[in-house]
Amino acid sequence: MTVNDQIVSEYLDRLYECARSLSRSQVEELMTDVRGHVAAAIAEAGRDDEATVRTVLDRLGTPEDIVAAAVGEVSAVPPVIESGTADSARTRNWGWREAVAVALLVPGAFFAPIVGPLTGIAFAWSSEVWDKGTKRFAYVIGTVGVALPLFLFAAGVSLFTATSDQMGSFISNAPVISGNVAPTGRVPSVVGMSEEDATRALAKAGFAVIKDYQASDSVPLGRVISMDPAGGTQNGWSVSVRIIISIG
Amino acid sequence: MVAEPNDRVMTGLRRGVLEYCVLALISEGESYAFDIVRELGERGLVTSEGTIYPMLSRLRKDGLVSTYWMESESGPPRRYYKLSEQGAAVLRAFTADWQNFSSAVNALLHTSMKGE
Numbered sequence: 001m002t003v004n005d006q007i008v009s010e011y012l013d014r015l016y017e018c019a020r021s022l023s024r025s026q027v028e029e030l031m032t033d034v035r036g037h038v039a040a041a042i043a044e045a046g047r048d049d050e051a052t053v054r055t056v057l058d059r060l061g062t063p064e065d066i067v068a069a070a071v072g073e074v075s076a077v078p079p080v081i082e083s084g085t086a087d088s089a090r091t092r093n094w095g096w097r098e099a100v101a102v103a104l105l106v107p108g109a110f111f112a113p114i115v116g117p118l119t120g121i122a123f124a125w126s127s128e129v130w131d132k133g134t135k136r137f138a139y140v141i142g143t144v145g146v147a148l149p150l151f152l153f154a155a156g157v158s159l160f161t162a163t164s165d166q167m168g169s170f171i172s173n174a175p176v177i178s179g180n181v182a183p184t185g186r187v188p189s190v191v192g193m194s195e196e197d198a199t200r201a202l203a204k205a206g207f208a209v210i211k212d213y214q215a216s217d218s219v220p221l222g223r224v225i226s227m228d229p230a231g232g233t234q235n236g237w238s239v240s241v242r243i244i245i246s247i248g
Numbered sequence: 249m250v251a252e253p254n255d256r257v258m259t260g261l262r263r264g265v266l267e268y269c270v271l272a273l274i275s276e277g278e279s280y281a282f283d284i285v286r287e288l289g290e291r292g293l294v295t296s297e298g299t300i301y302p303m304l305s306r307l308r309k310d311g312l313v314s315t316y317w318m319e320s321e322s323g324p325p326r327r328y329y330k331l332s333e334q335g336a337a338v339l340r341a342f343t344a345d346w347q348n349f350s351s352a353v354n355a356l357l358h359t360s361m362k363g364e
Contacts, residue, residue, distance in 0.1 A: 026305070033281065033301040036324050038284040043323030059289060061296020069299035073306040199322060206324040239324075 002228070005238040010040055012237040022070055026109065030070060036206075037119045039239040043208035048240040055166035097127050105138060109145035117145030187241055189231020190224050195245050198224045208240040211248045221248040262293060267303055268346070270338045271292055271331060274313055278330045304329065312338055 108116025312335035
């Protein structure tokens with residue numbers, strides 16, 4: 001791993017760490033976008049020296065800034081206003097349905113596990129006073145009331161049966177990211193290929209390609225003499241691959 | 249560090265209009281995320297380029313833009329953005345609002361300048 005690879009990896013690691021509060025799909029998308037941005041910027045510059053890489057990362061902003069923006073986007077108000085908003089914003093008095101729903105949703109979860117919250121959801125849903133948002137909230141509370149005892153029960157059973165070995169492998173699998181441009185992609189081997197084929201293969205695998213040219217007695221003109229990192233390397237977060245092409 | 253009042257105002261204004269600037273850029277043609285981000289950076293509309301990506305992601309979730317992937321000759325596969333019909337409607341509505349808003353503000357600012 002070169003120094004510049006390390007700078008990029010550290011940046012992406014930090015971003016990944018900061019992004020823990022986001023949902024899994026958000027994290028995946030963000031990591032893919034940011035890594036793709038860095039690779040594209042390096043590919044555009046045609047260089048991956050330290051100054052270039054640092055400029056690219058400076059312009060991106062700190063991982064903390066990016067994650068703060070992502071957190072802000074989640075709670076942003078959708079730009080299209082629902083037609084029913086004016087009506088639903090009006091507050092009206094609760095009737096017996098609403099009172100029963102609240103009683104079943106919260107204390108009901110303790111006195112009558114599962115059945116209580118389920119019935120509570122049904123009452124909440126039939127309310128003519130509550131708007132959609134409130135009903136959805138009641139639904140979420142009710143679902144938690146149903147799911148929590150089930151989850152606790154299941155957790156109790158699995159704790160009892162799971163061996164420490166299984167728990168270990170579960171934890172180590174957790175941070176793997178999949179996606180269209182896998183950040184943990186394997187570097188394809190392109191030694192001996194033509195410049196064009198090699199560039200295409202590496203680009204397809206998600207890497208920015210940095211080219212150097214060198215004279216060679218053994219490798220024909222236009223073919224790849226060597227590459228760094230080597231083909232087959234599991235490349236972590238790094239974004240660029242350097243290839244040396246023969247000029248004959 | 250506490251921002252100067254002027255900086256704070258400009259940050260707020262930028263934040264408010266940024267997503268419409270993004271929609272306007274995308275409306276000029278199907279665009280590559282990297283180009284959108286660079287363009288906004290070069291126009292001084294955004295200081296941390298990386299903060300645009302979460303916004304693009306949200307615009308996609310809200311159905312204002314759609315995305316697709318294309319392979320690139322020299323770098324990783326590229327995500328392209330395209331304005332949806334809903335996105336075009338939102339952009340049109342904002343454009344009209346903005347024109348009213350900015351001309352009202354401009355008129356007041358001109359008046360106050362004459363008064364000095």
